[in-house]
Amino acid sequence: MISNSEKERYKNIVDKASPKSNVLSDCLKAFWVGGSICVMGQLISNYLKSLGLDKGTASLYTSSAIILLTVILTSFGFFEQIAKYAGAGTSVPITGFANSVCASALEFKKEGIVLGMAAKMFVLAGPVIVYSTVSSVIVGVIYYIYKYTSFAK
Amino acid sequence: MGKKIGRSTVKFGSPVCISNAASIVGPKEGEGPLSEYFDKILGDELVGQGSWEQAESKIVNDTVNLLLQKSGLSTKDIDYVFAGDLLNQTAGSTFGFRGIDINYFGIYGACSSFGEGLGLGAMVIDGGFANRVIVSASSHFGSAEKQFRLPMEAGSQRPPTSSWTVTGDGCALLDKGGHGPFITSVTTGRIIDMGIKDQNNMGAAMAPAASDTIYTHLKDLGVTADYYDLIITGDLGYIGIELLIKLLGEKGIGINKKISDCGIKIFDRDKQDTHNGGSGCACSAVTFSGYLFELLKGKSLNKILLVPTGALLSPTSVLQNETIPSIAHAVAIENL
Structure with missing residues (x-):
């Protein structure tokens, strides 16, 4: 060894x-x-x-x-x-x-x-699509929370 | 009858003759420094076929037929073939030998396949199981890129440590009798893994295997590196050779003046942009079958140690973050 x-x-x-x-x-x-x-x-x-x-x-x-x-x-x-x-x-x-x-x-x-x-x-581009979709969802959720909590007041 | 010497070496009682060799290479190899030594240089990498894989098999088929034709033999004169390549299921060789009526052994030693084949072929002949054996090893830049790296047209930068897969096939005819050159001994390598993970730096992954095999070979035979006119590795390239010299130096073996590498010989790295050098099964196979065989025949070289080197990774093992196990086989070829 x-x-x-x-x-x-x-x-x-x-x-x-x-x-x-x-x-x-x-x-x-x-x-x-x-x-x-x-x-x-x-x-x-x-x-x-x-x-x-x-x-x-x-x-x-x-x-x-x-x-x-x-x-x-x-x-x-x-x-x-x-x-x-x-x-x-x-x-x-x-x-x-x-x-x-x-x-x-x-x-x-x-x-x-x-x-x-x-x-x-999509063997090379696939990961880009997957992770850009996932991150857009995350950003969307953050944006939603931000918009309807801080601005709503 | 041959006999086993030391830990890993077989020394042949009646040396096995390499009576002929044939090589076909792609256009890039044909523009390299060894171009005059190859039997045939292809005009295009697809050779009129529909895919890289089919092209590789066509090159294998053509090279074997060329070897038979050059030797004035037919398939029934050959007892066995040992053939290897880089593709999954060694498809390059098996599809290449489809339609060639010779008993077939498929082998895989990555880029060391030619050395593995020469060793096995010589042992089979010395053991009395065959009179004539063909050894073939092939690779293709396109099929290797497709399997191990990226699609051909995908734009990327190759790191300076990467090597260029040789397109071609080299075939040697081993014969029980003949005028030489002769395989006098072979040292079978062990799988060595020094923990290198970078598949773009295979010279570094393979250098310890080459060092181990060369060291064992010299020790088993009780000779020094000076015994050989040339010690030539398969596809360590510039980085691998530097490391090999260092590793052997640490064991007290100086080989600076004796050592070369098929991957360094086959391309002009400045003009051909091949970075670390050539690689692939065909690298050592065509460099031997074209260039080295010619020099041995012409007696400008009389004693060489050919050490094809192989990085035994797979596309899956790379993705699973595995290190790269490597191997090297030493084949002593001499004019007697």
Whole structure:
């Protein structure tokens, strides 16, 4: 048996030998690409509002446009290259969510359109949906209590 | 007849000849430093198939047929095949050998499968149970990513410690007689787990297994590392090799000048963006069947110790927060 102290010692050696990602440069790349995506979204949204759409509808169409763009880029194999450079810059905005659904659908369509594509489509995005739904319920309850207790008076 | 020496080594009374080898690799491997040594470089990773898994099996099938054709043999001349790959139920190999009429043993040693196959094949021949055995090991970047990591088009950054799964298949033909090179001894590895959990740092997980096997091999045979022209591990990569040198150094074995790694050899990490190096069953299989076999045949290398390394994790074990058990098998190959 290998003792825990031996394992601990080895872990320290490994940590020293393993190169780390360059956090500063990764952050800067993520910032400018992620920021550019947001600026693009804002421009689309402003344009839609200038056409007379209300804020809610304009936001909805903006999200849809960015999702569509991501899916097209993913399908042609370009998104992965951008994401490799940008990291969190593409995974944090809605582009990351759209890409994870599209990539899974593409990868698993060989296993059929029901049990393959449709079932596995949310293999990466599923947790996002589950936990965003759960947190929206929690926030909703807090909001309800807040609204009908403090403001009611 | 062969005999067991020391704790883990079999030394063959009449060494087993590796009479031929064949390798087929994917396009990325074909752009690497070893490109001139491979028999065939594929134009695209799908090889005209519908899925990564089917592509891998097609590569297996083609490589075996290529080996038979190069050797002027037919399936009935071969007694057994030992084949392994990374996919669930070792489907890459079994579907690849569908339609090839040879008695089949499927093996799983993760990326050490080629070493496991060479060891078993040589023992079967030396034991008198066979005259000719084929050993095959394959992997495919697409099928491995799909099974162990993320869908191909999912955008993500690979950490600097990660390695790149080699696409291809390497096949060796073991023969009772022949002109060599010969497998003179094999040391079977033990499962070693030093508590590494990071599946993106498999070099670190496997280095202790390689160290254990190499140390045991040298001790069992009573030789020093200087006996070999080259000691080459399977897919430790840059990080794993650094750790291996350190671990063996602590046991008083200096191998700095002798050591290399198939995962380091097969890609140019600066040009090909492969971080820690190549990995996968095919990494050691094609590097041996293409490059090393050629050098042994040409006598520019005469004594090598091939040590394919395997990280025995599963996608489930990773999710269950398990550590990574690893293994390494040492195969001594010499011109006599």
